[in-house]
Structures are given as C-alpha cells and as structure tokens.
Amino acid sequence: MKRILIVWIFGWGIPAAGEPTLATLGKKIFFDTSLSNPPGQGCISCHSPQAAFSDPRRVSPGAVEGRMGRRNAPSLMYAALIPPQRLEDTYDENGELEYIVEGGLFLDGRAHDLLDQVRHPFFDRNDMNIADAAELAGKLRKADYGEEFKKLDDGKGNEQAFEALVAFLREPVFRPFNARIDEYWAGNKDALTLSERRGLDVFQTSGGCATCHLTGAASWLEPLLTDSGFDNLGAPSVGAIDPGLGAVTAKKGELGQFKVPSLRNVALTAPYLHNGTIGTLKEVMEFYNKRDLEPERWGVTDYPETVNHEDMGDLGLTDQEVDDLVALMEAFTDRNLLELKEGEVLPKVPAGVPSTEERKAFFKSKRRHDLTSPRRQEE
Ligand code: HEC
C-alpha cells in the first residue's frame, strides 16, 4: 500500500511521454523561426548551441535587413540561474553605506528576471520585430504547436509562451555543471592539467578574478563564476556610446557598467565583452593585465570616468600566468557541449542533473525595487 502511494506521488504531475509540458512547448518556440516579422528569425538564430547558445558574430543581425543591436548575444547556458534584480548593501571607499544593483537579465540588467526578459526579443525592432501582442498571439495560434497551447491553458495567451520559454531555459540541459573544473572541485585532482591548476591559483589569488567571478556557492549550490554584479572594464569603444546599467538606474556612477558574466563555457563564446570588441581569451587577459599600460593598443572607451582601475588594468601578471589563466578557462567548458556534433540542436543531458522541480526553491522570483530612487535602499 505504502509503495503504491509513493509511486502515485512521484508519478503525479509528470506527463506521459509525448504529452505537452511547458518546457517542451518552450523548446518548440525557441527553435521556431517563423514568428518574426518578416519570418526567418527565432531565438535559435542568435543563440547557437555550437557557441554555448551565444552568437559568434560581434552583433546579431535582426529579422529586418540592415537592423541590428549593439551588444554581443550572451550564452544562455546557466542564464536561468541568474538571480532576479536586487539591491545589496555595501560600503563605499569612504565607509558610507550604499546600495548596489545585482542580478537581473540583459547585459545592462534592465529585465527584472528571466520571465521579464524573454518577452523582449519578440517585439524588439532589432530582433524579431513583431508589431504587438496581438500579432504574436495570432502567429502562436497558427504555429504547428498551436494545439499544445490549448491543451495547457488556452486563456493565458502570450504569457504562456513566455512561461514556456522560461521552463525550457531552466531545463537540466542548460545547467549540467559537468566541466572539468566541476570534476576537479568534486575531488578528482587529475581533471586539471598543471597549467590549469596554476591558472586556478592565479584566478583566486594574485589575479583577483574570483572576487567577481566567484568560485564558491552564492546564489546557487554550484559556483556560477559570477557575483551577478556590474562593473566598467573600459571596453574599447565601437559605434554609438552604450550607457549600460547607468541608463537603467539613472545613476551617473553606473554609466558604462555591464553585468559580470558567468565564465562557464566562456571558451566557446567569443567574441568577448558586452560589445564583442575583443576576439580571443588571450587578448581579454592581456587587456586585464596591461590595459592601463598600453592605452594606444586598446583605444578610447565610452565612460572613462567610471572605469575600474583598482581590480584590473595593471595586474603585473607574467606571460606564463596569463597563459595559465587562458588554459584554466578551457576547463570551464561543459562536456556535453564539447560532445555536441555539427548540426545537433541540443546537447545531451548528463546523468544526475536535478530536475527543475527538485531545484524549484532556487528559481523563486524576488520583489522589485525602485533602482532609480534618489535614496536607493532595500525598503
Ligand atoms: C537578433 C538576435 C537575437 C534574437 C532573435 C534573440 N536574442 Fe536573446 N539576446 C540577444 C542579444 C544581443 C542579447 C544581449 C542584449 C542586451 O543585453 O541588451 C540577448 C540576451 C538574451 C538573454 C539575457 C541573457 C543574460 O545573460 O542576461 C536571454 C535570456 C535571451 N537573450 C533569450 C532569448 C530568447 C528566449 C529569445 C527568443 C524569444 C531570444 N533571446 C532571441 C540576441 C538575440
């Protein structure tokens, strides 16, 4: 009797194979390139599995010929694990209490959380360029998966499509934690080469990388290699000036700041920085190490007044240490992505990755704060 009950509890809510779920519906929308205006573009067009779901092009062309955004499309691996926007209390250099922004989606943090984010590409004129909610709803209903909407909850309309994309991006395939660094942290010291182990040492000590690209558990059980904060690295200028977080918060000191990205799978996501101006990891490391000593090499930056000179720009690392850091970052690549074959659309899910249901406590959204209020605080 007891055993039957357990089976019933676990079995309940899990749809039979072939039944639509929010996540399977989200997968279909993600790969659908017929929704855009004109048709031909979908999420998959700018978030390629071969590039850890980022875009190898510096900026992505939009559905409308000639239109494009100004930022490099980031990886969607672990994107669902980025915490919602929040204010963190900290002390500035004068010992004054201040509240800084952490979390939120997009490189300037303008979306509160993932559910807020996924609706934007549909309507952005530089992305899928759909005119309005009614046009999207009409297209979704006509799609070959249109019936699945009805089966799940017909009344929800577009909102259901957004929830489906969130459910898909939360799937284990986007959070396998099966890079060599994870094996190393799990106790297999041979998982890293000697050079990579030296790199990890620099990463956590003299390089100072781990103060922002955290190597410990923070908002998630496993290290995400980010603190979800924002900073201005002084990326080389290109085209129009990009105000970053400062435009979202209306704070001068935050102009030119961009989100600290997770470094998971970073070896697959070139080009680098929010505007894709640096082509290789080796060059990114040379930039961190000697930016302030070689201004002519890197040129002007959009907001010199907010550039971080404390943590980067003149690190004094040797050529060997730079090479070791680059080597280390290769060990941040998930095995299931390395095993992805040309033309395959989704990597395999390694055994043992917890389901979204098992991780639901971590996926809770948080309340919104007024980031632009003059006396910003956690209310
Ligand atoms: C035309 C190319 C393009 C298309 C189409 C596109 N994206 Fe993106 N995506 C981008 C770019 C560029 C950014 C970074 C923009 C920014 O930060 O302002 C981005 C950012 C994101 C982010 C935020 C990641 C982070 O680290 O904050 C998510 C999530 C995302 N896209 C999901 C999607 C989904 C889901 C779709 C389909 C509905 C989609 N994208 C369609 C180019 C695209």
Ligand code: HEC
């Ligand atoms: C003070 C915080 C901070 C420190 C310390 C720091 N980073 Fe970063 N890192 C960032 C931010 C912010 C960005 C994104 C900048 C942008 O897009 O303009 C970034 C971007 C990167 C990128 C490019 C990733 C991408 O997808 O474009 C790499 C690689 C990187 N960091 C590695 C390192 C390494 C290695 C170190 C140590 C030598 C380090 N970082 C130290 C904040 C930091």
